[in-house]
Amino acid sequence: MAPGRVAGQPRRVLVHDCEAVVAMDEAGIELSGGSILIEDGRIAWVGVGEPPAAEAVDRVDGRGAVALPGLVNAHHHLYQVLTRVRAMDQGLFGWLTELYPVWAGIDVEWERAAARVGLAELALSGCTTTTDHHYVFPPGVPGLLEAEVEAAAEIGLRFHPCRGSMDLGRSKGGLPPDSIVQGTDDVLAETEAAIRRFHDPEPGSMLRIAVAPCSPFSATERLMTESAELARRLGVRLHTHIAETKDEEAFCLERFGRRPLELLDHLGYLGPDVWLAHCVHLSERDIARVAETSTGVAWCPTSNLRLGSGIAPGPALLAAGAPVGLGVDGSASNDAGDLLAEARQAMLVSRVEAIEGGIGALEALRVATRGGAACLGRDDIGSLEVGKRADIALFDVDGLAFAGAEADPVAALVFCAPERVRDLFVDGRRVVEAGRLVTAYEEAIAGEGHRVARRILERAEG
Ligand SMILES: [Zn+2]
Numbered sequence: 001m002a003p004g005r006v007a008g009q010p011r012r013v014l015v016h017d018c019e020a021v022v023a024m025d026e027a028g029i030e031l032s033g034g035s036i037l038i039e040d041g042r043i044a045w046v047g048v049g050e051p052p053a054a055e056a057v058d059r060v061d062g063r064g065a066v067a068l069p070g071l072v073n074a075h076h077h078l079y080q081v082l083t084r085v086r087a088m089d090q091g092l093f094g095w096l097t098e099l100y101p102v103w104a105g106i107d108v109e110w111e112r113a114a115a116r117v118g119l120a121e122l123a124l125s126g127c128t129t130t131t132d133h134h135y136v137f138p139p140g141v142p143g144l145l146e147a148e149v150e151a152a153a154e155i156g157l158r159f160h161p162c163r164g165s166m167d168l169g170r171s172k173g174g175l176p177p178d179s180i181v182q183g184t185d186d187v188l189a190e191t192e193a194a195i196r197r198f199h200d201p202e203p204g205s206m207l208r209i210a211v212a213p214c215s216p217f218s219a220t221e222r223l224m225t226e227s228a229e230l231a232r233r234l235g236v237r238l239h240t241h242i243a244e245t246k247d248e249e250a251f252c253l254e255r256f257g258r259r260p261l262e263l264l265d266h267l268g269y270l271g272p273d274v275w276l277a278h279c280v281h282l283s284e285r286d287i288a289r290v291a292e293t294s295t296g297v298a299w300c301p302t303s304n305l306r307l308g309s310g311i312a313p314g315p316a317l318l319a320a321g322a323p324v325g326l327g328v329d330g331s332a333s334n335d336a337g338d339l340l341a342e343a344r345q346a347m348l349v350s351r352v353e354a355i356e357g358g359i360g361a362l363e364a365l366r367v368a369t370r371g372g373a374a375c376l377g378r379d380d381i382g383s384l385e386v387g388k389r390a391d392i393a394l395f396d397v398d399g400l401a402f403a404g405a406e407a408d409p410v411a412a413l414v415f416c417a418p419e420r421v422r423d424l425f426v427d428g429r430r431v432v433e434a435g436r437l438v439t440a441y442e443e444a445i446a447g448e449g450h451r452v453a454r455r456i457l458e459r460a461e462g
Contacts, residue, residue: 009429010058013038013390014051018062019397019409021046022362024069024369024383030410036067038390041204041428046384064398065422066410068365069383070128070391071339072372074298075239075277075327078118078132078148079103079111082453084335092245092307096175099332102460103136104180108143110452115151117449120442121337122328123155123431126393126421129372129381130157131327133239133277135164135214137190138180145194149207156431156439158205158391160376161198162212162239163191167223173255175217184223187213188230195234203380204389206427212239216263217251224267237273237377240264243286244278245309261286270295275375277327279317280310287313291320296375299367300329301345307333315350315357318367325372340395340418343368347414361414390428393421 014037021034023046037045037057045051080103087098115132122130132148145161152159165187168174174181182190191211199209211231213219219227224240231238243249243260252260261282264270270289275296282290290297299314317324326342328334343364351358359367373382381391396402397409401419405412424432431439 011040012044012057013060013425013428014054014057015060015062015067015392015394015423018065018067018394021067021384022365022410023385024366025385034067035062036384036390036392038392038425038428041390043384043386043388043390046386060423062394065394065396066413067384068126068393068395068413069369069381070393070424070426071126071343071368072325072376072382073122073127073130073328073339074275074296074325074372074375075300075329076118076130076132076337077134077330077332078115079106079134079136080330080332081114081118081337082110082449082456083332086332090307091247092309093175093247095307095333100176100180102456104138104177105456105459106136106138106144107141108147110456111144111147112151113448113452115148116155116440116445118331118337119151119155119157120437120440120445122339123157123424123437124420124435125338125340125418126395126424127339128158128391128393128424128426128431129160129376129378131160131162131210131239131376133162133164133212133214135166135212135218136180137165137182139182145198149198152207154440155437156426156429158381158426160208160210162210163194164212164214165191165223165227166214166218168218168220172220181218184220184226187223188226191227192230192234195236199234199236201235204427208236208376210237210239215241215244215248216256216260217248221256221267224269228268231273237275238269239275239277240269241277242279243281244304245307246281249281259283259286261289265289273377275323275325277329278304278309278312280304280312282313287316287320287322290317291322294323296323296325298325298327298329298375299346300327301349302336302342303327303329303333305345305349306335311349311352314346314367315359318359318363323371323374324367325375326368338418339368340413344414344418361408361411364414365410390425392425394423395419396422
């Protein structure tokens with residue numbers, strides 16, 4: 001079966017007469033009354049009126065809806081979904097210290113339930129592609145990465161999981177307890193095995209693996225440099241957390257004699273094959289260095305506000321020409337997986353000191369789509385153009401929340417309260433229809449999430 005062909009799903013679909021089609025292409029084309037033809041998982045035509053050979057297509061009425069490229073989430077920790085609303089008034093290090101022992105109890109049932117909840121939430125917010133950064137691998141618990149890969153295939157999202165890692169436990173001066181860090185050689189061997197098993201480098205790929213030691217305070221310099229070597233040898237991307245808090249900067253200065261971004265630069269961990277979560281505390285020189293190395297940044301405004309970490313210089317990074325995407329980062333520090341809400345948060349927080357220099361609604365949507373695709377190294381998604389994969393989000397703009405927003409229905413998606421996506425196509429396959437998941441049962445996913453989360457909570461209390 002060709003990519004994008006799913007049993008029981010039509011080969012050709014015409015999404016027609018949309019309120020607007022926002023292409024997010026180089027030219028910034030926006031088509032009022034536009035239509036999109038999907039053929040074998042790709043975009044075959046975008047325009048106004050009827051496409052060639054319009055007979056023999058399934059038709060989806062786009063009236064009252066804005067079509068965007070599917071949103072791309074550039075940073076996440078799906079397993080954390082089941083530990084939301086914990087350590088509510090802690091900064092990053094206190095929050096981590098309280099949660100590490102809870103996360104040490106992770107098992108496959110937890111991972112599976114959390115991934116299904118998190119991926120379903122993302123899909124319903126218009127997200128078609130997501131990464132995940134899983135870095136908790138307690139000894140004797142196999143199958144965690146496999147569980148989330150299965151969940152993504154079930155929900156139907158394009159998936160870029162990172163094989164994360166920690167090898168710097170408390171006894172060696174790191175932050176995490178020794179019980180949840182691994183040996184450096186084990187990490188490297190298991191990471192290589194995961195890439196060889198799962199990574200699909202082909203255009204249109206639904207599954208790619210990245211390499212991602214967790215942070216300077218939980219990964220050794222050796223793990224960082226050898227992870228970069230491994231990723232480059234196998235042609236996969238690199239990810240990590242950096243410059244998230246002032247505490248981290250103090251840690252890096254004390255342990256390494258360098259600020260966080262300088263440390264990464266020193267370790268060979270910047271470049272067009274790397275994207276970094278947070279980048280809150282960057283100097284002007286750091287910003288220039290990120291941009292000149294074409295290193296991507298996953299901007300996570302809600303998590304940074306929740307943990308009191310600070311405000312990332314998103315607009316300055318964009319102005320410098322760095323690839324910038326958005327991450328919901330969580331969901332124990334967000335505590336939601338709503339990527340459209342994240343676009344709104346990014347726009348609002350960029351204006352916190354002055355309206356000048358902040359970003360607008362369209363730019364926020366561009367970061368949430370094209371920007372995220374660039375972070376993940378994808379040139380086949382992120383815009384609605386002929387030949388790209390058919391990852392499309394249709395948002396209703398004719399409901400209560402948008403009454404009065406007639407002046408600009410596209411900007412309204414960011415300015416008004418975020419609403420569920422109406423229809424979502426991933427690789428031409430329908431994942432959401434009329435605001436409901438069609439690939440899985442939302443109530444069953446929610447029920448399983450609540451049940452497993454109660455088990456986690458009771459174990460901690462008992
Ligand atoms: Zn994170």
